[in-house]
Amino acid sequence: MSVVTFEHVGYTYSAKTPFEHEALKDLSFTLQEGRVTGLVGHTGCGKSTVAMLLDGLERPTSGRILIDGRDLWEEPKKVREIRRRIGLVFQYPEYQLFEETVEKDIAFGPRNLGKSEDEIRTLVHSAAQFVGVGEDLLKKSPFELSGGERRRAAIAGVLAMDPELLVLDEPAAGLDPRGRADILGGVCAYRREKQNRTVLLISHSMEDMARFADDLIVLKEGELLFHGTTKEVFCRPDLVREAGLALPQITRITNALCDLGIPEGITTTEEAAIEILKRLDS
Amino acid sequence: MPFLSVQDLSFSYPAEQNGVGVAVDRVSFTVEKGSFVAILGHNGSGKSTLAKLLNGILIPERGEVLVDGIRTTDEDRILELRRKIGIVFQNPDNQLVSSIVEEDVAFGPENVGMPPKVIAERVEEALNVVRMNEYRRAAPHTLSGGQKQRVAIAGVLALGPECIVFDESTAMLDPVGRAEMMEVIRRLYKEHSITVLLITHYMEEAAKAERVIVMNDGAIALDGTPKEVFSEVETLWKLGLDVPQSTELLHLLSADERVQERIQLPKGIFEETEAARLLRRLFEARP
Numbered sequence: 217m218s219v220v221t222f223e224h225v226g227y228t229y230s231a232k233t234p235f236e237h238e239a240l241k242d243l244s245f246t247l248q249e250g251r252v253t254g255l256v257g258h259t260g261c262g263k264s265t266v267a268m269l270l271d272g273l274e275r276p277t278s279g280r281i282l283i284d285g286r287d288l289w290e291e292p293k294k295v296r297e298i299r300r301r302i303g304l305v306f307q308y309p310e311y312q313l314f315e316e317t318v319e320k321d322i323a324f325g326p327r328n329l330g331k332s333e334d335e336i337r338t339l340v341h342s343a344a345q346f347v348g349v350g351e352d353l354l355k356k357s358p359f360e361l362s363g364g365e366r367r368r369a370a371i372a373g374v375l376a377m378d379p380e381l382l383v384l385d386e387p388a389a390g391l392d393p394r395g396r397a398d399i400l401g402g403v404c405a406y407r408r409e410k411q412n413r414t415v416l417l418i419s420h421s422m423e424d425m426a427r428f429a430d431d432l433i434v435l436k437e438g439e440l441l442f443h444g445t446t447k448e449v450f451c452r453p454d455l456v457r458e459a460g461l462a463l464p465q466i467t468r469i470t471n472a473l474c475d476l477g478i479p480e481g482i483t484t485t486e487e488a489a490i491e492i493l494k495r496l497d498s
Numbered sequence: 499m500p501f502l503s504v505q506d507l508s509f510s511y512p513a514e515q516n517g518v519g520v521a522v523d524r525v526s527f528t529v530e531k532g533s534f535v536a537i538l539g540h541n542g543s544g545k546s547t548l549a550k551l552l553n554g555i556l557i558p559e560r561g562e563v564l565v566d567g568i569r570t571t572d573e574d575r576i577l578e579l580r581r582k583i584g585i586v587f588q589n590p591d592n593q594l595v596s597s598i599v600e601e602d603v604a605f606g607p608e609n610v611g612m613p614p615k616v617i618a619e620r621v622e623e624a625l626n627v628v629r630m631n632e633y634r635r636a637a638p639h640t641l642s643g644g645q646k647q648r649v650a651i652a653g654v655l656a657l658g659p660e661c662i663v664f665d666e667s668t669a670m671l672d673p674v675g676r677a678e679m680m681e682v683i684r685r686l687y688k689e690h691s692i693t694v695l696l697i698t699h700y701m702e703e704a705a706k707a708e709r710v711i712v713m714n715d716g717a718i719a720l721d722g723t724p725k726e727v728f729s730e731v732e733t734l735w736k737l738g739l740d741v742p743q744s745t746e747l748l749h750l751l752s753a754d755e756r757v758q759e760r761i762q763l764p765k766g767i768f769e770e771t772e773a774a775r776l777l778r779r780l781f782e783a784r785p
Contacts, residue, residue, distance in 0.1 A: 258672070259642060259674065259675070362541060362542055363541060364541050364542075389670060392541045392738065393540075395541060420673055464743060465742060465743040468770055469744060473778070485747045495781070496757070
């Protein structure tokens, strides 16, 4: 897969009722193959609606979603076929575990796709490895795991279907720093090791985006505010503020020192240290 | 006498409840009335178990907890104890019981048999403190996560507690909701003299406390002011925790010779304006 394009997409919840709510307005963007794109914006800006539409769970009220140039809803009966290539991780996916063992739970997806037992075994083990679910955990009941382990097991269940487009809605919410890094690092490893995988990462943590996203789409009240590389967005504190978000502390500190020759839009502390030391030499 | 006194406290979960090892292991500390203490630690470090031991939801296996002089094992006084120390939990959707905000806040006071007139006063006052009075007739499900948590705080406040424990109450909120909660917490201890124990894994929240206790494997690993605790960058990393980015940057820089030749950067700096000021000094200094 490759390219996913939103073409003037609009979506209205409960249309023609008193609860009518226009969640997305004339939204256009293209997700580049092989990149991790972050989707950011304040609560209620339409992030989760984008995920739902991408997975074909609902049909856009207006506009089109193109996958490899083909309209997802061109033939409504074939949406299911396209959906097999898309993996969606909902918020708090650990509530969706249900099998007797973690291994069986992760195997549920590939088994439904009609894979052979051999293929299933390989897929399960490779998916588990990406997010650090070890052999010992595979044999346990999902209910014996800690919160963070359960979350990783649920994400492995989606990775095991080997999706070409992986959409994750707040995959690290509520986890401690190590738990966050395990999950987001695992997703990036999946993207790196498999060819041509596209990842859409939804989060309101700009710190996580700084470390894991190549590009960012910034939404505000259902509309596109900006789409560019993470660095470009981090050079625009005005836009970030307008979207109701905050840049990481490190970016705020270094942006305030640009008169000393330190570049704007620094994303991580390591990068900040390198840039500062470089300028001490000159 | 300190408000909260924890002496030699241990607790482990029974094996059938996934009990692997000791959740809280011989912990001792005291907390003075009206102070603001943050408790940090990775998932599974014993923070939440400790919270449940503080108001007698769990009973110590060893050692004791005294809240304002009342032992948590004193069954005759447990209700009195629980009115002194309230808990706000993590999930905003699991703590509200009524279909109208003010009825939800009144639930606690009604249960302890307060007269209706007092209840009405308490509810209004509590909703004012968390700035939710304009939503008193709203249905909880129409509120944002941050607003729901503020209603949950009001429900605890209406009982007139002396101490509130926040058990990762900000973990499921967006940045705006977290900021709202931190503002309420600040007012609680500054303006209403309520003792606050904030269990969190957000460093920038812990940085706002007067004191930070770091838990690891059920024991206290570090205990001090935010500045003292964040000075231990390597230790915190080893415990699977982060430090504020400004602290980390100065830590990385101070390991470099070129920086050492110029100035000595202090440890444990977590305020961005102070970090920026120090970096300017670094650039002005000559080797």
